[in-house]
Amino acid sequence: MNNTQAFVDWFRQSSPYIHAHHGKTIVITLTGEVVESDNFRHIIHDIALLNSLGIRLVLIHGARPQIQQRLNLRGLESHIHNNVRITDVDALEAVKDASGSIRCSIEAMLSLGLPNSPMHGATIRVTGGNYVTAKPMGVHQGVDFQHTGSVRSINAEAITQQLNCGDIVLISPLGYSPTGEIFNMPAEDLAMQTALAIKADKLIYLDNSEGIFDAGNQLVAQLSIAEAKQLTALSDHQQHVINAAIEASSQGIERVHIISNQIDGTLLRELFTRDGCGTMVYADSYDVTRKASINDVGGILNLIRPLEQKGILVRRSREHLETEIEQFVVIERDGMVIGCAALYHYPQDSLAELACVVTHPEYRGGERGERLLHWVESEAKKLGMTQLFVLTTQTAHWFREQGFEPADTAQLPTQKQQLYNYQRNSKVFIKPL
Structure with a gap:
């Protein structure tokens, strides 16, 4: 019964995301390591489920370990420079062999429809073609990359036509030139260029890394472009992926x-799910979310004065605000504070309070309130808090939409109960972290 109820609860909580993603276009990058993993069959089943939910999918696979295996079998050396393979004539044969084999495997798995399998009853069409026109990468730092190429153009119209028909588009890491040459291409770069060409809503890099971790070995759930550019101590592969994510976000892909x-x-x-399980890089070219300073x-x-005058917020003096400025986070745009929120925590109760969530009237509707909330939630988790509560008089619906549930004043920390203003009669909402 408990498992059944947990499933029901999850399904209900996921419904807003199902609605939000229906009809959206997502580019998913499957590295060669992903294809070799024990979990790959489950990943394919989940891709089929995404397709059945009306999500338009473009899959771009890599083949690095498979290429290496073929080179080893032929007794050939592998040459990598700056995490990019130097593809000579012999390596190109291994690239074509590996890419063709992986493509057949993916198509076969997406065609699976046996009874008692997760894909029983699914009818999925997988299409591909010469969508990618490539050019030689050329010589960099004195190194000739030979048959390694970069994107010259993407046939976005042809890809879109297949997506409109409900097909999954599968693209191998190969590009073709007008002269009939074949070029090996880094899957991460190809995915980024494809996502930009078809104006995808999301770009997903699925590989061996679990995401990006901070100095304390904690998973970083979200990174703005500015924050991503400041990352250090990454592996060559992670740096390559982050660079592609930054470029994609900078050029219009809102979520990577x-x-x-x-x-x-x-x-x-x-x-x-609300928290996800990896790292999301989001476009934040003009707005910067950061801790507040004096x-x-x-x-x-x-920001808060007009709301204080309307009675929506409790009045704070300048002196009071100065003493509590370290509890605040702000969103700054071109030197102007256009959003703020505050976090107060009560360690003895494992509870944190979200307070003073405000966005400038001219900048509402851009999910800035949600970004402030996510920042506060992340900080509260780092402090070991298990629940987040808020007191509000006029914005209850917004907090309900963000996952808060009605609560009683008795559920507040003892210290907060003693300060509760019964004349304001604020409603209490609590959200688990």
């Missing part, structure tokens, strides 16, 4: 996800 192939249900968790007091006061 980096998730692990080792987690069962990794795609479903990332797309249909220099932000004036900007915060300008």
